[in-house]
Amino acid sequence: MDFSEIEKRGLVLLGCGKMGSAMLAGWLGQGLSPKAVHVVEPFPSDWLSGTGVALNGKLPEAPAVVLVAVKPQMMGEALPTLKAMGGGETLFVTVAAGTTLATYETILGAATPVVRAMPNTPAAIGRGITAICGNDSTTEAHLALAEGLLSAVGQVVRLEGEHQMDAVTAISGSGPAYVFHMIEALAAAGEALNLPAELAMSLAKATVGGAGQLAEDSDVSPAQLRVNVTSPGGTTAAALAVLMDPEAGLPPLMQRATAAAEARGKELGK
Ligand SMILES: NC(=O)C1=CN([C@@H]2O[C@H](COP(=O)(O)OP(=O)(O)OC[C@H]3O[C@@H](n4cnc5c(N)ncnc54)[C@H](OP(=O)(O)O)[C@@H]3O)[C@@H](O)[C@H]2O)C=CC1
Ligand SMILES: O=C(O)[C@@H]1CCC=N1
Numbered sequence: 279m280d281f282s283e284i285e286k287r288g289l290v291l292l293g294c295g296k297m298g299s300a301m302l303a304g305w306l307g308q309g310l311s312p313k314a315v316h317v318v319e320p321f322p323s324d325w326l327s328g329t330g331v332a333l334n335g336k337l338p339e340a341p342a343v344v345l346v347a348v349k350p351q352m353m354g355e356a357l358p359t360l361k362a363m364g365g366g367e368t369l370f371v372t373v374a375a376g377t378t379l380a381t382y383e384t385i386l387g388a389a390t391p392v393v394r395a396m397p398n399t400p401a402a403i404g405r406g407i408t409a410i411c412g413n414d415s416t417t418e419a420h421l422a423l424a425e426g427l428l429s430a431v432g433q434v435v436r437l438e439g440e441h442q443m444d445a446v447t448a449i450s451g452s453g454p455a456y457v458f459h460m461i462e463a464l465a466a467a468g469e470a471l472n473l474p475a476e477l478a479m480s481l482a483k484a485t486v487g488g489a490g491q492l493a494e495d496s497d498v499s500p501a502q503l504r505v506n507v508t509s510p511g512g513t514t515a516a517a518l519a520v521l522m523d524p525e526a527g528l529p530p531l532m533q534r535a536t537a538a539a540e541a542r543g544k545e546l547g548k
Contacts, residue, residue: 279430281305283423285314288338290363292356293348294319294326297373300402301345302329304431307404316341318359339363343427346372350546353377357385364390369420371395371427375447376546379413379440391416393424394443396451397431406432409446411439444543448536456535461486 289310291298294317306312312330316337319326327333337360344363348356353374364370364386371393372382382392393416397408408428412421425434437443461482468478493500508514521528 279305279308279310279426281308281310281314284342284427285311287340287342289315290337290341290344290360291315291317291319291331292344292346292360293352294322295347295349296399297397297401298345298347299323299326300399300406301347301373301397301428301431302326302331303402304404304406305427308430310430318356337363340367342369343423344368344370345427346370346374348374350374350377353381357382361386366390366415369393369416369423371424373397375451376444376543378547379411381547383413389415391420393420394440395424395428396443396446397428398450398454400454401428401431404431407450408432408434409437409443409450410434411437411443444540444547445536447543448539452536452539456532457486457490 291302294302298317298319302315302317305315306329313332315329315331316335317326317331317333318337319334322333340363344360346353346357366389369391370382370386373395375396377394379392379394383390386392390413392413393410394412395408395410397406400406401408406428408431410421410424410428412424421436425436428434437446461479464482464485465475465479468481469475473481489503493503496503498506504518508518524530
């Protein structure tokens with residue numbers, strides 16, 4: 279990523295909790311100068327204080343980018359403090375779930391370029407995936423700037439429009455939590471089969487991590503990779519008969535879980 283525009287005009291990060299620090303760690307790791315970053319965060323972590331970024335100080339008048347990473351519930355309080363940066367010169371990029379482009383336009387002015395982005399926490403190790411879409415005031419240059427910034431912490435995909443954002447949030451924004459829960463569940467299942475807890479957790483982490491990497495790196499589909507593990511009449515087939523049950527297996531459960539996430543995204547947007 280060419281950070282020169284951001285290093286010239288500055289980047290304001292509003293809120294530096296779990297997602298803000300995951301992205302900040304990625305940018306600093308990619309060589310962004312900490313001096314270019316101005317963070318507004320009520321309770322800075324020790325990690326944040328040690329990064330060398332400007333913390334809770336005077337902000338640039340027209341930074342290249344404001345990255346909004348506060349909770350949707352805090353938006354009404356936090357965003358108006360940056361209203362003076364709205365209007366056109368500064369690109370606002372927001373990662374908040376649910377909150378619609380129209381809400382930002384109401385607070386910051388309709389002429390403000392706003393990109394909604396949905397990243398995920400593997401951004402902290404450069405393995406995130408972020409989906410983006412912009413409002414009517416965004417140009418190709420704005421989208422390219424947002425894309426460049428977010429591609430410093432993983433892959434970026436552009437959406438057809440904002441109507442896809444709550445579904446994306448349900449799949450990849452929240453998705454790492456489902457995978458972490460899968461690790462917990464697999465480890466707990468190992469303990470239920472009388473393995474020591476530490477061994478069960480090591481097996482579960484390495485299995486999920488290795489399978490995820492294989493699925494991402496391989497030209498073979500996940501369905502075929504699954505078949506490759508499954509010997510006819512063997513142990514995997516016995517487990518998959520339970521997991522792939524059309525009524526009580528993982529697919530209907532995953533659909534219910536992601537539908538609940540999507541519905542919550544829509545509620546947060548109201
Ligand atoms: N966590 C994730 O995996 C993902 C989160 N997101 C989105 O990212 C956003 C942040 O989520 P997350 O990082 O998990 O939440 P966190 O609570 O960890 O981070 C939000 C941070 O903003 C701070 N904050 C609160 N009020 C203000 C304010 N007025 N001005 C500046 N900072 C403020 C909070 O401080 P304090 O704790 O003291 O209130 C906190 O440190 C949310 O909108 C969420 O939807 C998107 C994708 C993935
Ligand atoms: O749980 C949430 O609302 C946020 C959005 C996606 C991941 N975390």
